[in-house]
Each structure stands twice: as C-alpha cells, then as structure tokens.
Amino acid sequence: MNTMTHKGYAARVEYSEEDGCFVGHIAGIRDVIGFHGESVAELRAAFEEAVDDYLETCKKLNQEPNHPYSGQFRLRLSPELHARAAMVAETKGKSLNAWVTDAIERSIAAA
Numbered sequence: 001m002n003t004m005t006h007k008g009y010a011a012r013v014e015y016s017e018e019d020g021c022f023v024g025h026i027a028g029i030r031d032v033i034g035f036h037g038e039s040v041a042e043l044r045a046a047f048e049e050a051v052d053d054y055l056e057t058c059k060k061l062n063q064e065p066n067h068p069y070s071g072q073f074r075l076r077l078s079p080e081l082h083a084r085a086a087m088v089a090e091t092k093g094k095s096l097n098a099w100v101t102d103a104i105e106r107s108i109a110a111a
Contacts, residue, residue, distance in 0.1 A: 004044060006051045009068055011035075013043065026050065029066035075100075 004011040004024070012027040019036070022043045026033040035050040037043030058065040077085070089099035 004047055006048045007055070009051045011047050024050075026054070026068075028068035031066050 011024045013024040035046035089096045
C-alpha cells in the first residue's frame with residue numbers, strides 16, 4: 001500500500017467518478033480536513049497545502065493540532081488469549097507490549 005504523507009500526517013484518498021477527480025481526507029485525526037485534485041501532482045500539492053493550512057490555523061487559534069496517532073491503543077482480548085500471549089511474550093524474554101509490537105510489525109511487513 002502506498003501512503004501519501006506530509007509532516008507526519010497521512011492521506012486517505014478515493015476517486016470520485018461523479019466529480020472526475022481524486023478526493024482525499026487527512027487520516028487518523030478528529031478534525032475533518034479534505035482536499036482534491038484531478039491528477040496525482042495536484043492531489044499531492046492540495047494535500048500538503050491542506051496540512052500546512054491546518055497547522056497554521058491551529059497556531060493562529062492557539063490550539064493544539066490533532067496528531068495522527070498517540071502510539072497507544074486499547075485492545076480487548078478474552079482472558080484466555082491474554083494469558084497465552086503474556087506467557088509467549090515471557091518465554092521470548094519480552095514484555096507483552098514489545099511482543100505485540102513485534103507481531104504487528106511482522107504482520108504489516110508481510111501484507
């Protein structure tokens with residue numbers, strides 16, 4: 001998967017048949033920020049402009065911009081799966097967090 005990124009923000013892009021252009025939104029933040037372009041070059045420029053404008057607007061409003069991801073997420077597991085994962089992590093000499101991080105990284109690399 002190719003991802004368009006700028007200053008730590010990523011874009012979610014779709015093609016609009018109705019509008020005849022690419023339509024994008026900044027992914028992973030609560031604020032809704034969209035952009036569009038008829039070519040990849042226009043889309044890239046519009047995305048970068050949208051991120052830059054967003055950051056500048058936040059600065060002018062003395063508001064902290066949303067950041068794409070904090071690095072933390074909650075995961076609900078059955079107690080049995082939680083226990084098995086913790087045991088495997090311990091046998092590997094890792095914390096559960098480090099073991100899960102490694103598992104996710106391996107899974108993403110294989111995708």
